[in-house]
Amino acid sequence: MPTQQPTLGDCIESLRLHIRSLQRTGLRFDMINRCPAPADQASRPARLAALREKSTDCTGCRLCRERTSVVFGEGNADARLMFVGGAPDNASDAQGRPFAGPSGELLTRIIGAINLRRDQVYVTTAVKCLAPQGDPGKESVEACLPFLHRQIEIIQPEIICTLGPVAARALQEPGSPDAPLRGNMYRMGTIPVMPTHHPELLLRRPELKNETWIDVQVIQRELGSHTQRKQ
Ligand code: SF4
Numbered sequence: 468m469p470t471q472q473p474t475l476g477d478c479i480e481s482l483r484l485h486i487r488s489l490q491r492t493g494l495r496f497d498m499i500n501r502c503p504a505p506a507d508q509a510s511r512p513a514r515l516a517a518l519r520e521k522s523t524d525c526t527g528c529r530l531c532r533e534r535t536s537v538v539f540g541e542g543n544a545d546a547r548l549m550f551v552g553g554a555p556d557n558a559s560d561a562q563g564r565p566f567a568g569p570s571g572e573l574l575t576r577i578i579g580a581i582n583l584r585r586d587q588v589y590v591t592t593a594v595k596c597l598a599p600q601g602d603p604g605k606e607s608v609e610a611c612l613p614f615l616h617r618q619i620e621i622i623q624p625e626i627i628c629t630l631g632p633v634a635a636r637a638l639q640e641p642g643s644p645d646a647p648l649r650g651n652m653y654r655m656g657t658i659p660v661m662p663t664h665h666p667e668l669l670l671r672r673p674e675l676k677n678e679t680w681i682d683v684q685v686i687q688r689e690l691g692s693h694t695q696r697k698q
Pocket of ligand 1: 522525526527528529530531537594595596607610611
């Protein structure tokens with residue numbers, strides 16, 4: 468007996484039943500495009516999350532011994548402006564967030580002074596663990612720098628503002644003879660870096676706030692000129 472050829476309608480119905488049975492297994496068809504992308508094609512938040520994960524149990528330097536948490540950084544993964552401090556303070560160590568204490572409140576006000584919100588920028592530190600004596604030391608900065616470099620590579624900010632001398636030195640070209648001075652912009656590759664005072668210093672010496680105000684105005688102008696160039 469000759470077998471009857473299925474009609475187009477039969478094929479559609481059979482496909483529909485097949486899809487239903489797959490759906491009952493939990494498979495969703497929008498998952499097809501969600502196979503893990505190669506690292507460089509993943510989204511910025513995903514790449515930052517993977518890097519954060521890698522940092523959580525880091526024992527790359529002596530600072531791992533006394534930390535409560537690795538303070539990786541937070542903010543907008545697409546930020547145009549990135550702030551980099553030296554090392555987390557006690558409040559940050561306790562909360563696992565950079566600039567969490569009074570110096571963080573001042574930083575939030577500084578960011579607001581150039582018409583940005585903290586969730587529009589990215590905030591991190593040169594070393595990710597509490598430095599109990601204040602200065603993390605050259606060895607810890609060097610050990611931790613790959614995390615910061617990778618954060619910068621992922622976020623690709625248009626400008627970086629370093630807060631205090633530890634961060635300013637950390638992003639300098641290796642072998643540079645002089646430490647960067649506050650207010651003197653330099654470059655890390657193609658990215659302009661503006662060093663300014665650490666908010667903690669500003670809390671102790673409010674008379675220096677005016678200098679930081681001048682520095683962040685330069686940053687604001689730089690961001691404005693980038694926007695104009697993009698238009
Ligand atoms: Fe690792 Fe950086 Fe913490 Fe040192 S400071 S233990 S290198 S995360």
